[in-house]
Amino acid sequence: QQQVKQSPQSLIVQKGGISIINCAYENTAFDYFPWYQQFPGKGPALLIAIRPDVSEKKEGRFTISFNKSAKQFSLHIMDSQPGDSATYFCAAMRLLGSARQLTFGSGTQLTVLP
Amino acid sequence: DGGITQSPKYLFRKEGQNVTLSCEQNLNHDAMYWYRQDPGQGLRLIYYSQIVNDFQKGDIAEGYSVSREKKESFPLTVTSAQKNPTAFYLCASSAGRTTSFSYEQYFGPGTRLTVT
Numbered sequence: 388q389q390q391v392k393q394s395p396q397s398l399i400v401q402k403g404g405i406s407i408i409n410c411a412y413e414n415t416a417f418d419y420f421p422w423y424q425q426f427p428g429k430g431p432a433l434l435i436a437i438r439p440d441v442s443e444k445k446e447g448r449f450t451i452s453f454n455k456s457a458k459q460f461s462l463h464i465m466d467s468q469p470g471d472s473a474t475y476f477c478a479a480m481r482l483l484g485s486a487r488q489l490t491f492g493s494g495t496q497l498t499v500l501p
Numbered sequence: 502d503g504g505i506t507q508s509p510k511y512l513f514r515k516e517g518q519n520v521t522l523s524c525e526q527n528l529n530h531d532a533m534y535w536y537r538q539d540p541g542q543g544l545r546l547i548y549y550s551q552i553v554n555d556f557q558k559g560d561i562a563e564g565y566s567v568s569r570e571k572k573e574s575f576p577l578t579v580t581s582a583q584k585n586p587t588a589f590y591l592c593a594s595s596a597g598r599t600t601s602f603s604y605e606q607y608f609g610p611g612t613r614l615t616v617t
């Protein structure tokens with residue numbers, strides 16, 4: 388019930404195209420859904436996040452779409468650039484006791500071709 | 502310059518030896534976390550601490566130990582009991598106030614541990 392399923396495992400997109408990464412969850416106790424971007428040999432960096440009372444959040448070229456009834460959320464990267472090539476992780480957070488815990492998806496390796 | 506530092510970046514150890522990974526933050530965050538990352542997998546929680554002198558086991562705590570004697574520091578010891586210790590280890594911190602919206606976790610640059 389704590390699992391977050393992420394797809395696809397890898398994604399290749401042409402420069403200027405739209406990259407779409409999908410995640411699904413089961414546990415309705417999750418109440419915060421961040422996306423992280425990770426470059427090789429570096430720690431993940433928070434990219435964008437959404438709460439379940441909002442269906443969409445946009446920051447620049449990055450948009451999260453959230454479907455609470457389906458328990459699914461996705462990241463859209465518009466006008467993808469070679470510099471966006473990285474591994475992207477979705478995550479879901481819940482309150483466990485007095486602590487907030489993140490559960491991560493397995494990651495999507497995005498390659499944007501020039 | 503605020504942030505999270507992890508040292509060393511690369512660490513090599515022989516099987517059977519304990520090794521301690523350092524994590525320091527100057528963000529004045531209450532909560533700190535240790536994650537393990539294996540190739541092709543997401544991050545898995547090892548231990549977390551909400552406050553000094555208190556910490557809780559995460560999903561994969563077996564073979565690891567931690568301490569939280571100072572707010573800024575949360576070292577992780579990988580013991581010889583950990584069956585597959587070779588991995589990328591990430592430390593994170595957050596403001597930790599569960600009643601606020603300061604949920605974001607900020608990650609350090611990681612330590613790659615190789616045990617042979």
